[in-house]
Amino acid sequence: MGxxxxxxxxxxxxxxxxxxxxxxxxxxxxxxxFYIYGTAAALVFGKLFFPTSDPFVATIxxxxxxxxxxxxxxxGAVLFGHFGDRIGRKSVMLFTMILMGVPTxxxxxxxxxATVGVWAPVMLVTLRIVQGLALGGEWGGAVLMAVExxxxxxxxxxxxxxxxxxxxxxxLSAGVFALVTRMPEADFLEWGWRxxxxxxxxxxxxxxxxxxxxxxxxxxxxxxKEERIERIPIVAVLKRNMPAVALAAGAKLGEVTLFFLTxxxxxxxxxxxxxxxxxxxxxxxxxxxxxxxxxxxIAGWLGDRFGARRIYVLGAVLLAIVSFPMFxxxxxxxxxxxxxxxIVPIGFVFPLMFGPQPSLxxxxxxxxxxxxxxxxxxxxxxxxxxxLAPVIATTLxxxxxxxxxxxxxxxxxxxxxxxxxxMMKRA
Numbered sequence: 284m285g286x287x288x289x290x291x292x293x294x295x296x297x298x299x300x301x302x303x304x305x306x307x308x309x310x311x312x313x314x315x316x317f318y319i320y321g322t323a324a325a326l327v328f329g330k331l332f333f334p335t336s337d338p339f340v341a342t343i344x345x346x347x348x349x350x351x352x353x354x355x356x357x358x359g360a361v362l363f364g365h366f367g368d369r370i371g372r373k374s375v376m377l378f379t380m381i382l383m384g385v386p387t388x389x390x391x392x393x394x395x396x397a398t399v400g401v402w403a404p405v406m407l408v409t410l411r412i413v414q415g416l417a418l419g420g421e422w423g424g425a426v427l428m429a430v431e432x433x434x435x436x437x438x439x440x441x442x443x444x445x446x447x448x449x450x451x452x453x454x455l456s457a458g459v460f461a462l463v464t465r466m467p468e469a470d471f472l473e474w475g476w477r478x479x480x481x482x483x484x485x486x487x488x489x490x491x492x493x494x495x496x497x498x499x500x501x502x503x504x505x506x507x508k509e510e511r512i513e514r515i516p517i518v519a520v521l522k523r524n525m526p527a528v529a530l531a532a533g534a535k536l537g538e539v540t541l542f543f544l545t546x547x548x549x550x551x552x553x554x555x556x557x558x559x560x561x562x563x564x565x566x567x568x569x570x571x572x573x574x575x576x577x578x579x580x581i582a583g584w585l586g587d588r589f590g591a592r593r594i595y596v597l598g599a600v601l602l603a604i605v606s607f608p609m610f611x612x613x614x615x616x617x618x619x620x621x622x623x624x625x626i627v628p629i630g631f632v633f634p635l636m637f638g639p640q641p642s643l644x645x646x647x648x649x650x651x652x653x654x655x656x657x658x659x660x661x662x663x664x665x666x667x668x669x670x671l672a673p674v675i676a677t678t679l680x681x682x683x684x685x686x687x688x689x690x691x692x693x694x695x696x697x698x699x700x701x702x703x704x705x706m707m708k709r710a
Contacts, residue, residue: 310448359419443583
């Protein structure tokens with residue numbers, strides 16, 4: 284009897300280890316795939332796919348294709364949220380991994396505008412839309428598998444683990460681009476930019492292998508056993524949980540605006556408008572992402588210790604406070620000041636919001652509607668906040684000549700997040 288109990292405990296522990304490994308590594312690959320596009324849009328896509336005599340127009344066009352992926356994300360949230368709440372989290376996670384990976388590799392093989400003309404940006408945008416659909420379903424599945432497998436007193440720290448995939452994906456993508464940008468300019472523009480996309484094929488294969496070994500979420504299995512599964516989950520969410528969706532979207536705005544401004548827009552602004560070396564700017568992104576990676580589980584632990592909602596609100600208020608100083612320091616072009624401007628918001632403030640987010644958001648919806656509700660709220664904010672942030676920031680700088688107005692814009696988004704999170708259920 285004792286040996287059977289011990290064996291069951293070992294099997295349960297092993298299952299949780301695979302869940303953690305699959306959600307963390309899978310998230311790293313998904314976000315690596317998504318963010319290498321953003322880095323490429325900031326550095327090369329304007330030149331290769333949207334050639335024009337006006338660099339501002341080319342940059343806006345390239346950044347809009349990045350936004351297209353985020354605007355496709357809510358549709359992916361509805362589609363894959365439906366199946367995640369109907370048939371389970373595991374199978375959807377496997378499919379979204381493939382759906383993200385294949386377009387990424389294909390982008391690395393695309394001909395440019397110089398070769399096929401207007402068909403080049405058409406193909407690029409099409410593949411970006413597919414990536415956005417995949418991301419809309421990926422996040423909800425990964426964080427729910429972690430939170431729903433976690434013990435009751437550790438849901439925040441478990442939920443923070445797949446969130447590590449975001450800074451890790453940025454770290455990996457910026458690191459790879461930092462290496463390939465050391466190539467001669469002609470080689471980088473000819474074929475070097477393709478390497479980060481092609482490398483993804485190796486990562487995807489391993490991530491699929493790991494995800495195939497995990498068990499289904501116990502909370503979803505319980506909902507299915509108790510026959511609580513909805514025929515059309517998104518309809519039930521819109522009828523019964525629309526305020527929760529709206530609060531989830533509002534709470535997400537500040538965090539996602541910060542992240543996409545830092546990892547996409549500022550790469551373009553600092554290398555273009557400020558004339559700084561690409562490897563220096565990417566090095567700052569890498570440093571901030573590395574700190575965020577370390578601080579993410581710490582923020583999750585703080586969520587378990589003091590309450591996920593409380594830590595989230597604290598992070599949003601701090602973001603509002605640091606927003607204007609961040610962009611003021613960037614304008615100095617002083618290396619130390621710029622390092623502070625990049626590293627403090629993304630390395631220390633961002634994790635306070637992003638780490639406890641899965642635990643906080645999961646409390647807002649019942650298990651049978653959780654995949655759809657969480658994914659929809661997050662995806663709407665990602666489109667409105669993250670997708671438009673680089674475009675809005677570029678337009679503000681074009682009109683004012685500097686980035687200071689962007690600081691006010693980001694502070695406004697942070698305050699919306701603070702109020703929204705405060706109004707959510709405690710977690």
